[in-house]
Amino acid sequence: MxxxxxxxxxxxxxxxxxxxxxxxxxxxxxxxxxxxxxxxxxxxxxxxxxxxxxxxxxxxxxxxxxxxxxxWRRGEVILEITEPIQKEIPCITLPHSPASQVEAEVIFLGEGHPDDFDANAEALQGKFVMVNSVLYPKGMKRWVHRQEKFGRSLLAGAAGFIFVNHYPGYGPATGGIGSHGMGAPIPGVSVSKENGDFIQRLAKKHGAVKMRITSTDKLExxxxxxxxxxxxxxxxxxxxxxxxxxxxxxxxxxxxxxxxxxxxxxxxxxxxxxxxxxxxxxxxxxxxxxxxxxxxxxxxxxxxxxxxxxxxxxxxxxxxxxxxxxxxxxxxxxxxxxxxxxxxxxxxxxxxxxxxxxxxxxxxxxxxxxxxxxxxxxxxxxxxxxxxxxxxxxxxxxxxxxxxxxxxxxxxxxxxxxxxxxxxxxxxxxxxxxxxxLLNQPSRTEIMAFQARMEEYFGKKEF
Ligand SMILES: [Zn+2]
Structure with a gap:
């Protein structure tokens, strides 16, 4: 040519x-x-x-x-296991995470497949939801963004969100969790794959793990x-x-x-x-x-x-x-x-x-x-x-x-x-x-339903 x-x-x-x-x-x-x-x-x-x-x-x-x-300005954060052992776990808070002091049991939801949130809705109430950073959870053809995993945790009434990097050796991965022009209503922290695996092994061995997030981030x-x-x-x-x-x-x-x-x-x-x-x-x-x-x-x-x-x-x-x-x-x-x-x-x-x-x-x-x-x-x-x-x-x-x-x-x-x-x-x-x-084509039904629930949660129509 x-x-x-x-x-x-x-x-x-x-x-x-x-x-x-x-x-x-x-x-x-x-x-x-x-x-x-x-x-x-x-x-x-x-x-x-x-x-x-x-x-x-x-x-x-x-x-x-x-x-x-x-x-958002990053402050100090402490993430601790309080039961069954006492141990501090290195972490970072995710941008737009609020200052907080909250303790809860950890529930692990793997790759954060949307169905897993619905299937476990009651169990997630008041808990820390832990998911990893895999973009395409098993069985999903579309990318499930961190924001969606966080949002589904929020909608399920979780007390906090723990994001686990799925790559070894890279430490914690970051990413914003605010939306609708607002800060996140519940804290979100991020840990390395190695520490995420450790917390899961502990839960397997002892039945349950409780953790506490203490953070001092600021919105301005x-x-x-x-x-x-x-x-x-x-x-x-x-x-x-x-x-x-x-x-x-x-x-x-x-x-x-x-x-x-x-x-x-x-x-x-x-x-x-x-x-x-x-x-x-x-x-x-x-x-x-x-x-x-x-x-x-x-x-x-x-x-x-x-x-x-x-x-x-x-x-x-x-x-x-x-x-x-x-x-x-x-x-x-x-x-x-x-x-x-x-x-x-x-x-x-x-x-x-x-x-x-x-x-x-x-x-x-x-x-x-x-x-x-x-x-x-x-x-x-x-x-x-x-x-x-x-x-x-x-x-x-x-x-x-x-x-x-x-x-x-x-x-x-x-x-x-x-x-x-x-x-x-x-x-x-x-x-x-x-x-x-375009936005409402059939393949997007699930994501649009999720966004509608988020808009309702934040009480705002403008997305
Ligand atoms: Zn970019």
Whole structure:
């Protein structure tokens, strides 16, 4: 197949694959600024750094868009076995966990299959529910997110939630448990696989294990920022292609792969497009604040820009893209664009897979709910049992390769320039009823019923 974009492709590829800029930026974000978790000093330093890079790369309209949210500060925590022995177990609290002092018996629900919560509903009342971090519990075709395992514990009347990493050697895994703009009503702590196994052995031997959680975390109002910059279109500047990644990591980690590898890949795409491309439509680069505790930056953006979302031709989400072992394009149920992206793939002489599914675990979801056409650089060809070292203290710079960053940046830049130049764009945004239909398709009955129960619990209709 001939490639109508060959001269630009060659400039972009030649530049990206002969530059170390992406890795240099990753080292600044992670080594100099730390986790960039919401409410840390490094978060603001990162936002300012990204804005400065946008300017250096020639983007226009560079600015920070502030938004307020209910943040969380980690305090001290003690997790103790009180019966049948006395022993302290190392743990971390999960973001949005409240300050608490509560003692209860532990019930182990394995991988946290939704059916297990219903089958044991009465037994869970007033107990600590312990589940592990496996993404696809046995027999499940869909991803059962930590938030769902926590939510089902909450709905069952549990007194607390103990999250066990299912990988050995990685320590405890983190992840937010707040929702509906509120903190979690019951405490959630996270322990290593080794300690989770120990607690289970103890329960098996002695019949029951009682534990106590004492924590001092704080909820407080905070401000974060989305970082925006444009490469204005030369012909239809009002139409825009959006590309972005969140820049906040979890506070226990450098968040190098998730999300900083995505941030620097987007920056690298900005650098080369700013240098070589004159595109007919505007490319907007957006780095989202506080994704990790509830997609808060992207949610704030779709609210603040509600009247111009129709101008977005496509949003490409790059969360963690540079660190992914496999780099595919997942279109979030936009079958009408399958052929277009197959054409792009042939032109680009690449072999990525093109998926047609969606999930709610990153910033594209804020846009998907509003009908915007979205996709992401995701690992379509790979099903993993979990996040690996992601969301642990070991998500560090050394795990990310320059090759991975270059591949993600080049793929993103080449996709974006094609969408910007595409004369025959075959998709139109979904209206409210089409979004509704998508969310309520038969395969989603269980998750929608769960979400309805959560909305009722939190007494709010807006999700
Ligand atoms: Zn992420």
């Amino acid at each position: 001939t490639n109508p974009h060959l001269p630009l492709d060659q400039k972009i590829l030649g530049d990206i694959y002969s530059s170390r800029e992406a890795m240099d930026n990753l080292e600044v974000l992670c080594d100099d600024f730390g986790s960039r978790f919401g409410g840390t000093e490094g978060e603001k330093l990162a936002a300012d750094f990204i804005a400065a890079k946008y300017k250096e790369y020639g983007l226009k309209n560079v600015h920070l868009e502030p938004f307020e949210y209910l943040g 109002k905070m401000t974060s920022w989305n970082v925006i910059g444009d490469l204005p279109g030369t012909e239809s500047p009002d139409e825009m292609i959006l590309i972005g990644s969140h820049y906040d990591g979890h506070d226990i980690s450098q968040g190098a792969s998730d999300p900083a590898s995505g941030v620097v890949s987007v920056l690298e795409a900005a650098r080369v497009l700013g240098k070589y491309a004159q595109l007919p439509r505007t490319i907007r680069f957006a780095m989202w604040g506080v994704e990790e505790i509830g997609l808060l930056g992207s949610s704030a953006y779709v609210k603040a820009h509600a009247d111009e979302l129709h101008k977005i031709r496509f949003y490409l989400n790059m969360d963690a893209a540079g660190g992914m072992a496999v780099k595919d394009i997942n279109l979030h149920a936009w079958q009408e664009l399958q052929g277009t992206f197959e054409k792009y793939r042939d032109e680009m002489a690449l072999d990525f897979a093109i998926g047609q599914s969606f999930h709610s675990a990153s910033d594209h979801y804020s846009f998907l709910l509003k009908g915007v056409i979205t996709g992401g650089v995701e690992a379509v060809r790979q099903t993993r049992s979990g996040r690996g070292y992601g969301h642990t203290q070991f998500d560090t710079v050394d795990k990310v390769t320059l090759r991975g960053l270059r591949d993600a940046a080049a793929l993103a830049a080449r996709i974006v320039l094609r969408v910007a130049r595409e004369e025959n764009w075959l998709a139109t945004p979904r209206d409210e009823s089409a979004v509704d239909e």
